[in-house]
Amino acid sequence: MPINYDTSFLDRLAPNVAVQFLDRVAASPDAEAYRYPEGAGWASMTWREAGERVSVFAAGLLALGIEPEQRVGILSATRYEWILADLAVMCAGGATTTVYPSTNAADTAYILSDSECRVVFAEDDEQVAKLKEHKAELPHLLRVVTFDGTTDDSWVINLAKLTEMGEQYLAEHPDVIAQTAKAIAPDQLATLIYTSGTTGRPKGVRLQHRSWVYEGASIQVQDILHEDDLQFLWLPMAHSFGKVLLSTQLACGFATAIDGRVDKIVENLGVVKPTFMGAAPRIFEKAHARIVTMQQSEGGPKEKIFDRAFAVGLEVERRRAEGRMVPPHLRLQHALFDRLVFSKIRERFGGRVRFFISGAAALNQDIAHWFNAAGILILEGYGLTESSAGSFVNHPRDYRIGTVGPVLPGSEVRLGDGDEIQIKGPGVMEGYHNLPEETAKTLTQDGWLRTGDKGSLDADGFLTITGRIKDxxxxxxxxxxxxxxxxxxxxxxxxxxxxxxxxxxxxxxxxxxxxxxxxxxxxxxxxxxxxxxxxxxxxxxxxxxxxxxxxxxxxxxxxxxxxxxxxxxxxxxxxxxxxxxxxxxxxxxxxxxxxxxxxxxxxxxx
Structure with a gap:
């Protein structure tokens, strides 16, 4: 039976992301908040230090004239400055518009124009060049703030200049951040995420402050993650999966190590030694393939030991899942293979992983069982950008491989025509930006989100995804x-x-x-x-x-x-x-x- 949760937490939600962040800073000032690459090693930042930098950046945005719900774009790969910029937008009362750094110049201009961005954080000269190429199409864009790029002190400034502006603004308005945060209503726009889509122009998904606060709180109430956990975050922050993990961090208080370089994931896991990480299935597919092909290339006794280890591991896992006894001889074999094979696989991922979270696409069951046999649990979840990324997730103490788990506490699920999965709850979007007809197609009159995915629910509410209906x-x-x-x-x-x-x-x-x-x-x-x-x-x-x-x-x-x-x-x-x-x-x-x-x-x- 699935675990039942008290949904009274919904009555105690922070009113907005800005207050949620400031509350975390006050609750855990000296604890580590973020870790990031610096030179040949890693640097660290406490919640107090993060609070100070975010407040200055937010004041800088206010000095630039950002008003409630006005959009601020972030055009950058995943790095700690991305997160500080996003939190600054929240604390200034603005709304973040996310853009993938791989997005071409024309589509970047479309997104920033459609969202009417007033300010854009751009990672480097390559990203700034996209904006300059289409400057005439961006009449609302007043200023660009670059992380690493060249400045011209008129249209493009750097973080140092934004900091200078913010410090001056704070000197004149010392309580402005607390006052601004307090004034943000739960239904105020927090984020515009443009779905990359597989057809047509990207659509801007309007997500409110209440949605992100709820997402983090719904994980916190399940007691899945704690302050002593350490997340490794590489996911593209323009994607809602990355954003929902930020909300979860604010709610639960764990530290996050950040490096968006995909080719460094395995190397970083060995150095950072996280307790959990979110990833798309492709990462697990590639890791599985790499380990299997390496063993095949070894051949001989090593390959035979490897194959036998997984035969035993999968049998033990199957018996445990079915609630059956594992006989003594099988337990002994499993313990031996754990030392010879499985422990070495776990060490490749840092040796401390409690679980991985898989989302954004379907994870193959055979790969999930393979990792589980090696002692690495992958919890599959499910959601859409339109539902703030997280709507279902398996629990470390109650999971079923092949499903995406039960609906999050405080949300509801039903199956509509053709077994379409439909979701209702605080995480569901306000609608599509400037697209009322598309909104009406996707949201029912009584607030249910039509996902376009086909699925089935078992007797305990665990959801299995069959596939995209249109596919x-x-x-x-x-x-x-x-x-x-x-x-x-x-x-x-x-x-x-x-x-x-x-x-x-x-x-x-x-x-x-x-x-x-x-x-x-x-x-x-x-x-x-x-x-x-x-x-x-x-x-x-x-x-x-x-x-x-x-x-x-x-x-x-x-x-x-x-x-x-x-x-x-x-x-x-x-x-x-x-x-x-x-x-x-x-x-x-x-x-x-x-x-x-x-x-x-x-x-x-x-």
Missing amino acids: LFKTSGGKYIAPSAIESKFKAVCPYASQFMVFGSERNYCVALVTLDPEALEGWAEENGVAGKSYTDLVRSAKVRSLVQGYVDELNSRLNRWETIKKWDLLDHDLTVESGELTPSMKVKRNVVGANYQEQIDAMYA
Whole structure:
């Protein structure tokens, strides 16, 4: 049975994010708040120090003329200055508009123009150049504040100048931050997050202060995270998953180590030794693939020990999940393999992880079980930008792999037409910015959010996601196919996979387009005597095609007959954000890929 929580916490919520932050500073002044790379090591900042810097930045924004709910953009990769800037916007009564640093200049200008941003925090000269290129389209943009870029003291200033302005403003108005925070209503706009979307222009999701405060408090009341936890944060802060973890930190008081460089994640985990981290499934897929391929390359006794260890680990995990006894001989084997194999895998992630949180897309069950067998628990959650990212999450003491857990305390869930998941609660958005018709399509008149996802609820309220309703298709034989389920299974069986995209709407069988992970393929090439060959040359080789066919055969053995992949084609490049085939949160734009490679898809039906 799921744990039941007292929802009276809803009556005690802080009125807004600014007060929530200032309350945390007052409650934990000398505790560590943030840790960040500096030189060859890491520097640290207490809550008191964070409070002082945020207050000065917020006063600087007020000196620039920011008024309640006026938008301030942040155009930067994940770094501690991003967080301080966001908190400063909150404490100044403004509303943050987030932009991915990978967003092209035209789309950046569209987002900042549509949101009418008055000030933008821009990471460096590369980001500032996007703004200068489209300056004529940004009449509302009064000033740019750069973290690292070149300044011109008129339109572009740096943090030092903002600090100078803020200190002067505070000297003249010493109580302004507390007064401004106190005046922010719970339903005041806090954030505009533009969904990258898989079709059309991005839509600005209007999220209120009450939504973010609720998100953090709903995790705090579940006793999942505590002040002595340490988070490693690398997620793109333009994405709602990263933002909800900031709210959770303010509510729970743990410290956060921040470094947005994706290529440094594993290295940083070994140094920082966090107790938890949020990530998209692709991170776990890549980690799983890397460990498996490394063992395969070792071969011999080491590979046999590794395989036997996981056979035992998965059996122990299965028995425990079913509430069955683990016999003594199996416990002894498990203890031995834990020392020989599993402890070394845990050490790769720092050795202190209590759990990971997976969100933003579906996590394959086989990969979740594999990590759990090694003693690394991955708790899957679910939500949308339109629901402030977090609506469901499994609990460390009550989880079910394959589900995204029960709805958060204080929220409700129901299944609508076609088993569409619908959510109601404090986290649900106010609506889409300047798009009343789109808002009306997505929010029911009585406040339920139509997610567009299909799912099922078990007797205890644990939610299983079937897939995006619009992505489901029917073959000419009348069978319904959920492509995302097949795609995630392939990534679990093939450690070299990057993307696997299934097509077959109104056709008599399913086909797939395949891309391989360039890093994993490079490792395979070294082990197979073809190092130095280009990605394109490798994927065109008979040996690689034979390799992929073997994994497709393994996939098909796990599928229903009508789901099996009859034909497939390897693309000569991986999909990228830059090509427009992936969103900044690494989701495949299925319609774009389908259109770009229609000729290859049609050829598989010739």
